[in-house]
Amino acid sequence: MAMTGVIRPGHAQLRVLNLEEGIHHYRDVLGMQETGRDDQGRVYLKCWEEHDHSSLVLREADSAGLDFFAFKVLDKATLDRLDGRLREYGLPTERIPAGEMLETGERVRFTLPSGHQIELYAEKTRVGNGLGHVNPNPWNAAAEKGIAPLxxxxxxxxxxxxxxxxxxxxxxxxxxxxxxxxxxxxxxxxxxxxxxxxxxxxxxxxxxxxxxxxxxxxxxxxxxxxxxxxxxxxxxxxxxxxxxxxxxxxxxxxxxxxxxxxxxxxxxxxxxxxxxxxxxxxxxxxxxxxxxxxxxxxxxxxxxxxxxxxx
Amino acid sequence: MAMTGVIRPGHAQLRVLNLEEGIHHYRDVLGMQETGRDDQGRVYLKCWEEHDHSSLVLREADSAGLDFFAFKVLDKATLDRLDGRLREYGLPTERIPAGEMLETGERVRFTLPSGHQIELYAEKTRVGNGLGHVNPNPWNAAAEKGIAPLxxxxxxxxxxxxxxxxxxxxxxxxxxxxxxxxxxxxxxxxxxxxxxxxxxxxxxxxxxxxxxxxxxxxxxxxxxxxxxxxxxxxxxxxxxxxxxxxxxxxxxxxxxxxxxxxxxxxxxxxxxxxxxxxxxxxxxxxxxxxxxxxxxxxxxxxxxxxxxxxx
Amino acid sequence: MAMTGVIRPGHAQLRVLNLEEGIHHYRDVLGMQETGRDDQGRVYLKCWEEHDHSSLVLREADSAGLDFFAFKVLDKATLDRLDGRLREYGLPTERIPAGEMLETGERVRFTLPSGHQIELYAEKTRVGNGLGHVNPNPWNAAAEKGIAPLxxxxxxxxxxxxxxxxxxxxxxxxxxxxxxxxxxxxxxxxxxxxxxxxxxxxxxxxxxxxxxxxxxxxxxxxxxxxxxxxxxxxxxxxxxxxxxxxxxxxxxxxxxxxxxxxxxxxxxxxxxxxxxxxxxxxxxxxxxxxxxxxxxxxxxxxxxxxxxxxx
Amino acid sequence: MAMTGVIRPGHAQLRVLNLEEGIHHYRDVLGMQETGRDDQGRVYLKCWEEHDHSSLVLREADSAGLDFFAFKVLDKATLDRLDGRLREYGLPTERIPAGEMLETGERVRFTLPSGHQIELYAEKTRVGNGLGHVNPNPWNAAAEKGIAPLxxxxxxxxxxxxxxxxxxxxxxxxxxxxxxxxxxxxxxxxxxxxxxxxxxxxxxxxxxxxxxxxxxxxxxxxxxxxxxxxxxxxxxxxxxxxxxxxxxxxxxxxxxxxxxxxxxxxxxxxxxxxxxxxxxxxxxxxxxxxxxxxxxxxxxxxxxxxxxxxx
CATH class of the missing domain: 3.10.180.10 (2,3-Dihydroxybiphenyl 1,2-Dioxygenase, domain 1)
Structure with missing residues (x-):
């Protein structure tokens, strides 16, 4: 595999002052797809071309901002390896159990010297982009709902x-x-x-x-x-x-x-x-x-x- | 490094029936830049945004077609490692010494069961894309010479x-x-x-x-x-x-x-x-x-x- | 007025072999808007940016083809003037009374030496393009329904x-x-x-x-x-x-x-x-x-x- | 003829503080073509797709701004007719003889209540857009010189x-x-x-x-x-x-x-x-x-x- 380790930005958890306004913005104006809500009241969304369950999580709070930003890593072994390297470097890490976020596996969380919480994870349920895997069309109606980023x-x-x-x-x-x-x-x-x-x-x-x-x-x-x-x-x-x-x-x-x-x-x-x-x-x-x-x-x-x- | 091993297509050596017509096509119509000619009469070209010395080599011959297609690998160690893996797999490899192609390091060549010659190499002189490395513009006149692919x-x-x-x-x-x-x-x-x-x-x-x-x-x-x-x-x-x-x-x-x-x-x-x-x-x-x-x-x-x- | 006489293509009446298939094509795939059906069973459609009631009329028939193609002229006086000029030229014209087509005024019809029926008319109900006339947006959802021509x-x-x-x-x-x-x-x-x-x-x-x-x-x-x-x-x-x-x-x-x-x-x-x-x-x-x-x-x-x- | 009277913007005469800088800007950056200089020191330019001799005239002066903006009219009879209508309306007009601007016929000039000088003219030498009139290409190299407006x-x-x-x-x-x-x-x-x-x-x-x-x-x-x-x-x-x-x-x-x-x-x-x-x-x-x-x-x-x- 030519690409190893961290493979891509996975999800961001964002604080919004009013959940319904936030949902309206990210779902109806930006055009993401709502894929779930959890018992903490968080709302999960994905962009139309993304295959994983969610890339944005909205949480209502008294102040706006970012709770954490996460990267998907290649596999479970990579997750453990990078966890080890972070600790070796001197950065404490925390394990968030699978399921704490909907359809998402175990996460390794750490805090950067910049004050940001970063997460790594290896597993998130594949929900697909709606195009299928046999003779697929290049896009569908979801590609034009709102701003509809990829x-x-x-x-x-x-x-x-x-x-x-x-x-x-x-x-x-x-x-x-x-x-x-x-x-x-x-x-x-x-x-x-x-x-x-x-x-x-x-x-x-x-x-x-x-x-x-x-x-x-x-x-x-x-x-x-x-x-x-x-x-x-x-x-x-x-x-x-x-x-x-x-x-x-x-x-x-x-x-x-x-x-x-x-x-x-x-x-x-x-x-x-x-x-x-x-x-x-x-x-x-x-x-x-x-x-x-x-x-x-x-x-x-x-x-x-x-x-x-x-x- | 998240990207390892083979990193990208590097160069193709193409047989053309008439060298001047081939040069006219790839340089003047497609808009590649001629970067050199060697003592075998081969002509080297690169696309405007490419940083390495050349990505296309034209060789005049009696029949058209591809002599070989090459990939750049991450570094010399990767070249040796992949050479070893190819041999282990049962594919004989050949080492072409540095300099056989202009501004290009040692190449590992092997023949696929499809009959194609593939090469790996780790080094090719960086000539840049003409935009510099400090406060660079996004493109220059070369980006509009002919079809001007990236x-x-x-x-x-x-x-x-x-x-x-x-x-x-x-x-x-x-x-x-x-x-x-x-x-x-x-x-x-x-x-x-x-x-x-x-x-x-x-x-x-x-x-x-x-x-x-x-x-x-x-x-x-x-x-x-x-x-x-x-x-x-x-x-x-x-x-x-x-x-x-x-x-x-x-x-x-x-x-x-x-x-x-x-x-x-x-x-x-x-x-x-x-x-x-x-x-x-x-x-x-x-x-x-x-x-x-x-x-x-x-x-x-x-x-x-x-x-x-x-x- | 710098533009006089015939001002633009107005409507085409098209024969389709199956009305429902024709409607599906022009309304759902091409993305025109259905604006009416008349007691002859004809279906009227317009493109989203057009202001007049209709530009395409579908008529079910045993053979495909064009019944007639019509131009809108500047005003009633122009209609009469062009009718006169056509007759002077030696082309018989026919007056189709207002209302024979939905929301469309009197039409002057004549047959070209090529065998095509051409119509002129001065009046068709303005239904607008849905953007309004005060501080209008440049487009709306209709601009992305189907192929959505202007x-x-x-x-x-x-x-x-x-x-x-x-x-x-x-x-x-x-x-x-x-x-x-x-x-x-x-x-x-x-x-x-x-x-x-x-x-x-x-x-x-x-x-x-x-x-x-x-x-x-x-x-x-x-x-x-x-x-x-x-x-x-x-x-x-x-x-x-x-x-x-x-x-x-x-x-x-x-x-x-x-x-x-x-x-x-x-x-x-x-x-x-x-x-x-x-x-x-x-x-x-x-x-x-x-x-x-x-x-x-x-x-x-x-x-x-x-x-x-x-x- | 469906289009009569004034047919299009024809030329603008613009004051620039430094002629060479102005030429550099409009010719080399905007990409217009220089088509002449007259004995008053004025420089004439056209956009690549324009067929008439010039659409912009640069004049060096102590203050920037517009000397006049001109429209081409359909023909000489239209020029005379519009001249008459302007005078009837109460606007004095002035006749600038043919040749006062390079390759340009007689102009009718008047001053608007807004203080702007507007001109009408019927004749300007056709120099063409360089594409010819038989089996023409849609564009040529001039279409990519500088910003290259139409x-x-x-x-x-x-x-x-x-x-x-x-x-x-x-x-x-x-x-x-x-x-x-x-x-x-x-x-x-x-x-x-x-x-x-x-x-x-x-x-x-x-x-x-x-x-x-x-x-x-x-x-x-x-x-x-x-x-x-x-x-x-x-x-x-x-x-x-x-x-x-x-x-x-x-x-x-x-x-x-x-x-x-x-x-x-x-x-x-x-x-x-x-x-x-x-x-x-x-x-x-x-x-x-x-x-x-x-x-x-x-x-x-x-x-x-x-x-x-x-x-």
């Missing part, structure tokens, strides 16, 4: 100790640094974009004094036409847009940043290049992030909200 | 013993079966589509009595608009088109098949879904390949040339 | 006496010749593409021995992405495709030709250039129609069905 | 007395009101969008205290993909972007507003719907212009620059 693609998290976080992802979890942005002084990484696959990013971090903050959850679209369609649907549903449509210089993705009803930022985007292990890291100076088009390649400016608005 | 994406090869070939790619080289099409009797795989990455395919085979045949080399485009542009450029340059523009049901890619001046088929395509190790294989019945839209989802027919025209 | 755009009709037909459209009805294709001998127009607007065509004719034949009714899409989506939807609904997706050299439109369940050809297309009164006619030689890419710019061939399959 | 599409002008201007365009010149935005009080039109064709606008005005101001010249692209490409090219060339990429609610066009080196705003856009004489005017309230998405449908805000930055 998948939960990645997240961008804000917190302290980004250098430590980078080390953990690279050395312990086998991720690869794809791009980075520098501090104003140029002496350290302010932002890091990491992949565990051929995708241009599976997770990203930006240095920030408060721990455990969410900048955005990101959902993948298939074309720039779909990005315009997403903008239209956001507008028709009074979803407040932060930035875009535009292209990020960083990752080359074409994007919209917007906010859910609880103030959690989400992204719908397409594009980005294919990354291989021999990729040479791309660097964005602090000026490059703003005037250099790293954040907004069309407008070449550092929108203030990028550095200040998180949940 | 990369050599995969190939489809025709020959006998596809079942054996599948075993070698899965068990020895760590590839993953993504889709397959069945024989008319439904008792064996007639076609197999394999990946060593997140891409929907890195190589594919179709059962065929004659060994060592090339169905097509495939080049990646970034959008369906670029597929129309490719069709226009082919037409303006009198490139004979075989099939398309259309969508393949198999892999979901949106595609054109056409022929170079020597009769070697090439493909320009976009799209396809993301594959992970937990992907469940998709199966196309023989009817599914034709009337089921596997080959041509728009027209739902089995174009005769698909099964009969190879080089 | 409008009935034009038709291509086959019959004898194309030269006479051209004279009538140019001299009597004020149309403009935009493109033409020549006979094999090059001594006459085999095909003519005419506009009454800035559109690249509002009606077209090809010389054919049998009178009154329909080659296709054409429906407008907004993008090449929508053409691929149309191909996918046709395939998923087992709609037989004749040609495409491809681009016509003639008019530059990007297109699919396909057949409804009765064998009437229809087209879904996008693109084409803007035409003004000072446009210089473009000419396609007979070879240009085929090998020159006039019909199929990607494949540069004269599909036999183009010249032989009509209803 | 044509000068329309302009938006700011000045006083918009109600009077509307009357002149509707009653004297035969234009049609397509959309309008209301003043904050809702008692008058603040903005008007007018067409002389099937296009969604050929000229537009916004009420403004200073006379003769230019908001933007607008250039047409063929797809939303081309809008992203335009954004990329602007960014790569350090062209300052005002708004976009986004969609206007008004006209539905997908757009970027940006500034040339002299501070003249220009637009590159695609889309908009087809307008006919029976179109019912769409109205945008003042809130609709901003929060209703009239200006920026994605972001639903009234960018301050829209109301304040003109040349």
């Amino acid at each position: 998948r939960l693609d990645h997240c961008l998290l804000y917190g302290p100790n980004v250098a430590k976080v980078q080390e953990i992802f690279e050395k312990v979890l086998g991720f690869q640094l794809v791009e980075r942005s520098l501090t104003p002084e140029g002496d350290a990484n302010m932002g890091i974009w990491l992949t565990c696959s051929n995708k241009v990013h599976d997770i990203a971090f930006v240095e920030y004094p408060e721990p455990g903050k969410l900048h955005h959850l990101s959902f993948l679209l298939s074309s720039w036409d779909k990005v315009l369609r997403a903008a239209d649907i956001m507008s028709m549903n009074s979803v407040p847009v932060d930035i875009g449509p535009t292209r990020h210089g960083i990752t080359q993705g074409a994007t919209i940043y917007a906010w859910d009803p609880s103030g959690n930022r989400f992204e719908t985007f397409m594009g980005g290049y294919t990354v291989y292990p021999d990729h040479e890291v791309l660097t964005w100076t602090f000026e490059g992030l703003g005037e250099g088009g790293g954040l907004d390649f069309a407008q070449r400016k550092l929108h203030e909200s990028f550095l200040t608005v998180v949940t | 990369r050599l994406d995969h190939c489809l090869l025709y020959g006998p013993n596809v079942a054996k070939v599948q075993e070698i790619f899965e068990k020895v080289l760590g590839f993953q079966l993504v889709e397959r099409s069945l024989t008319p009797e439904g008792d064996a795989n007639m076609g197999i589509w394999l990946t060593c990455s997140n891409k929907v395919h890195d190589i594919a085979f179709v059962e065929y009595p004659e060994p060592g045949k090339l169905h097509h080399l495939s080049f990646l485009l970034s959008s369906w608009d670029k597929v129309l542009r490719a069709a226009d450029i082919m037409s303006m340059n009198s490139v004979p088109v075989d099939i398309g523009p259309t969508r393949h049901g198999i892999t979901q890619g949106a595609t054109i098949y056409a022929w170079d001046p020597s009769g070697n088929r090439f493909e320009t395509f976009m799209g396809g879904y993301t594959v992970y190790p937990d992907h469940e294989v998709l199966t196309w019945t023989f009817e599914g390949l034709g009337e089921g839209g596997g080959l041509d989802f728009a027209q739902r027919k089995l174009h005769e040339s698909f099964l009969t025209v190879v080089t | 409008r009935l755009d034009h038709c291509l009709l086959y019959g004898p006496n194309v030269a006479k037909v051209q004279e009538i459209f140019e001299k009597v009805l004020g149309f403009q010749l935009v493109e033409r294709s020549l006979t094999p001998e090059g001594d006459a127009n085999m095909g003519i593409w005419l506009t009454c607007s800035n559109k690249v065509h509002d009606i077209a004719f090809v010389e054919y021995p049998e009178p009154g034949k329909l080659h296709h009714l054409s429906f407008l899409l907004s993008s090449w992405d929508k053409v691929l989506r149309a191909a996918d939807i046709m395939s998923m609904n087992s709609v037989p495709v004749d040609i495409g997706p491809t681009r016509h050299g003639i008019t530059q439109g990007a297109t699919i030709y396909a057949w409804d369940p009765s064998g009437n050809r229809f087209e879904t297309f996008m693109g084409g250039y803007t035409v003004y009164p000072d446009h210089e006619v473009l000419t396609w030689t007979f070879e240009g129609l085929g090998e020159g890419g006039g019909l199929d710019f990607a494949q540069r061939k004269l599909h036999e069905s183009f010249l032989t399959v009509v209803t | 044509r000068l599409d329309h302009c938006l002008l700011y000045g006083p007395n918009v109600a009077k201007v509307q009357e002149i365009f509707e009653k004297v010149l035969g234009f049609q009101l397509v959309e309008r935005s209301l003043t904050p009080e809702g008692d008058a039109n603040m903005g008007i969008w007018l067409t002389c064709s099937n296009k969604v606008h050929d000229i537009a005005f916004v009420e403004y205290p200073e006379p003769g101001k230019l908001h933007h010249l607008s250039f047409l692209l063929s797809s939303w993909d081309k809008v992203l490409r335009a954004a990329d090219i602007m960014s790569m060339n350090s062209v300052p972007v005002d708004i976009g990429p986004t969609r206007h609610g008004i006209t539905q066009g997908a757009t970027i507003y940006a500034w040339d080196p002299s501070g003249n705003r220009f637009e590159t856009f695609m889309g908009g719907y087809t307008v006919y004489p029976d179109h019912e005017v769409l109205t945008w309230t003042f809130e609709g212009l901003g929060e209703g998405g009239g200006l920026d449908f994605a972001q639903r805000k009234l960018h301050e620059s829209f109301l304040t930055v003109v040349t």
